Amino acid sequence: MDAGIEELLAGGRHARAFDLVVPAYQDRVFRLAYSILKERAAAEDATQEALVRVWKALPGFDGRAALGTWIYAITRNTCLMELRRRRPTVSFDDPDSAEAQHAATSIASGPAADPEHDNLLRLVDALPRNQQEAVRLFYLEDRSYEAVAEQLGMPLGTVKNLLHRARKRLMELARPDEVKAA
Amino acid sequence: MNNPTLIGPCADYEHELVDLQDGELADDRARALRVHLGQCARCRAWAAEFAALDARLATDLPRPALSPTFDARLQERLAALARPAVRGDLRAALVREHDSLVHGLRRVARRRAALGAVGSAAATLCLLAAARSLLAQHAGLLHPVAEGPERWVLLGAIGSAIALAALAWSVARSGMPGLGWRR
Numbered sequence: 001m002d003a004g005i006e007e008l009l010a011g012g013r014h015a016r017a018f019d020l021v022v023p024a025y026q027d028r029v030f031r032l033a034y035s036i037l038k039e040r041a042a043a044e045d046a047t048q049e050a051l052v053r054v055w056k057a058l059p060g061f062d063g064r065a066a067l068g069t070w071i072y073a074i075t076r077n078t079c080l081m082e083l084r085r086r087r088p089t090v091s092f093d094d095p096d097s098a099e100a101q102h103a104a105t106s107i108a109s110g111p112a113a114d115p116e117h118d119n120l121l122r123l124v125d126a127l128p129r130n131q132q133e134a135v136r137l138f139y140l141e142d143r144s145y146e147a148v149a150e151q152l153g154m155p156l157g158t159v160k161n162l163l164h165r166a167r168k169r170l171m172e173l174a175r176p177d178e179v180k181a182a
Numbered sequence: 183m184n185n186p187t188l189i190g191p192c193a194d195y196e197h198e199l200v201d202l203q204d205g206e207l208a209d210d211r212a213r214a215l216r217v218h219l220g221q222c223a224r225c226r227a228w229a230a231e232f233a234a235l236d237a238r239l240a241t242d243l244p245r246p247a248l249s250p251t252f253d254a255r256l257q258e259r260l261a262a263l264a265r266p267a268v269r270g271d272l273r274a275a276l277v278r279e280h281d282s283l284v285h286g287l288r289r290v291a292r293r294r295a296a297l298g299a300v301g302s303a304a305a306t307l308c309l310l311a312a313a314r315s316l317l318a319q320h321a322g323l324l325h326p327v328a329e330g331p332e333r334w335v336l337l338g339a340i341g342s343a344i345a346l347a348a349l350a351w352s353v354a355r356s357g358m359p360g361l362g363w364r365r
Binding site: 022034121140 | 231
């Protein structure tokens with residue numbers, strides 16, 4: 001698919017190339033945006049914004065990077081701009097920070113309508129941001145390390161390490177209190 | 183600390199247990215790991231706990247999809263962005279076409295005027311030569327007028343009149359170089 005798109009781009013047929021880019025990439029761009037922004041509507045807006053940027057920049061695409069790598073980089077930048085615009089009040093980037101520890105503890109033991117389900121989602125939210133993104137994307141992409149590495153722009157080994165640490169941390173946080181106290 | 187999951191798996195096998203769960207472990211390593219799992223309660227307990235977490239993450243994490251109207255909204259936005267560019271491109275193309283047309287017409291008019299001038303000069307020379315020849319044949323009839331320097335004044339006057347007439351005809355037909363063009 002990418003070879004066909006790049007052939008069209010080399011021939012200066014940018015509009016036709018973009019017509020192929022949209023169906024080939026829109027779902028993956030959306031999943032990447034969702035893994036970063038964590039909200040469906042915001043992810044959809046970011047997907048549209050990213051694809052518009054791709055449309056504008058496509059005539060300047062020089063092929064030095066793979067088309068997917070280039071599109072995902074645009075998507076990540078779009079999402080990071082959105083995150084900066086939101087000005088977060090509490091950061092969980094440091095898993096050992098007092099805020100993260102407190103949030104994880106209160107989340108794990110707090111009341112919920114469906115405690116098992118809700119607690120797991122909240123525990124994921126308590127992970128450092130890069131681990132959250134990797135975990136969400138890994139399961140959205142049907143457990144594909146390669147897809148996560150390509151979309152997050154990281155080496156495969158880094159992604160494996162991130163996922164390993166994230167799931168190990170989730171196992172620790174998800175243990176019932178009585179087991180932790182044992 | 184008697185719960186085996188709290189102790190964790192054997193350090194040598196931890197990453198392979200994860201790879202096994204993710205389906206990333208090579209067959210020979212997977213066989214060796216299964217042998218180890220049969221013998222090690224700690225690794226077995228940790229692997230079971232990891233598998234349970236993996237299954238929950240796979241089922242419980244949201245799997246949102248783009249809304250059905252996404253494509254239409256994207257195309258609408260792209261069309262809105264493309265519209266001014268199309269108008270601009272159209273205007274530029276029309277200006278280019280107009281300039282090209284004017285330039286072409288001017289070039290044709292100049293070529294015709296130049297050809298007309300050359301033709302006029304040639305016709306004048308021919309007529310002068312014919313007039314001279316006639317004067318030579320009928321020198322007796324024109325003797326009083328065409329004698330000495332007056333003969334050349336007469337020839338010059340005839341030639342100038344012919345040249346002016348030819349130029350006037352040429353200008354009326356196609357135009358003069360440097361004076362613009364007209365149809």
